[in-house]
């Protein structure tokens with residue numbers, strides 16, 4: 001932890017990153033690109049589904065007029081606590097444009113003004129976890145820090161330890177294969193089931209040792225990353241939340257409203273791509289007309305990024321955690 005701080009301050013000196021404490025929490029990825037793509041109506045209602053350290057929220061606020069409104073969600077109480085301090089003056093002002101919500105971003109689809117549902121001008125999702133969550137990990141997200149294998153962003157649902165204790169071998173194998181695309185899924189699942197007969201796999205060190213004993217050394221780091229990612233995705237139903245939120249926000253978008261998603265692995269990116277593509281279709285199968293195979297429809301979304309946008313080499317050099325980021329943008333027709 002101390003070493004990481006030092007290297008980040010060295011980076012600041014070298015590349016003149018602003019000396020601001022909020023960047024110690026999380027350095028926002030594709031900040032300018034994502035907010036440029038998101039905010040087209042300064043007086044509109046926006047949602048930041050993944051508040052984290054508030055980097056994107058701050059940038060969105062800076063683009064809104066006094067008539068604008070921003071609802072920022074995070075399931076992690078530390079992010080809400082950090083941002084309650086960071087945005088104290090905005091939150092305490094009489095006409096605050098910012099509302100912080102300590103909830104899963106799935107709840108974004110139920111925000112209302114009085115009894116009326118809102119027309120939303122834009123939704124931003126910067127998926128995954130913040131640097132703060134990885135560096136000060138107390139819930140078992142990182143194999144680099146020893147702690148209990150919980151992995152829940154909030155307090156709901158089953159912990160990672162619970163899954164490792166109760167799922168059978170086949171279910172564990174499927175979990176690692178589906179959410180981690182892990183080639184050694186079967187071996188690892190078998191080893192977990194053998195090991196837990198003697199003692200539970202309860203901590204990140206227990207799981208790390210077990211994986212390092214199961215796969216060859218040259219794949220240790222990749223396997224650890226994939227297995228930890230798979231468990232985190234399953235525990236927090238990350239793909240379900242993403243799919244649900246994209247589907248339910250589309251009808252709430254005002255014409256010209258935007259959805260911007262920054263994802264960090266192919267499973268997330270595939271969901272975003274598929275949902276955007278489906279809503280951008282101009283022809284669908286026509287069950288009423290057997291002679292023609294498709295009929296014309298008005299698309300709900302226009303995909304503005306035919307290929308996902310990626311961080312520049314410069315950004316990756318300053319912030320290596322940005323390297324896997326892929327951004328897709330769509331606009332309500």
Ligand SMILES: C[S@@+](CC[C@H](N)C(=O)[O-])C[C@H]1O[C@@H](n2cnc3c(N)ncnc32)[C@H](O)[C@@H]1O
Pocket residue numbers: 026027028029049050051052053054055056057073074075076079103104105106126127128129130153238241
């Ligand atoms: C990559 S960080 C966001 C960083 C943020 N954009 C910034 O500039 O600091 C992702 C954040 O989203 C939160 N998160 C992930 N999935 C969530 C979900 N389904 N609902 C609410 N928050 C979620 C995590 O707790 C984490 O704080």
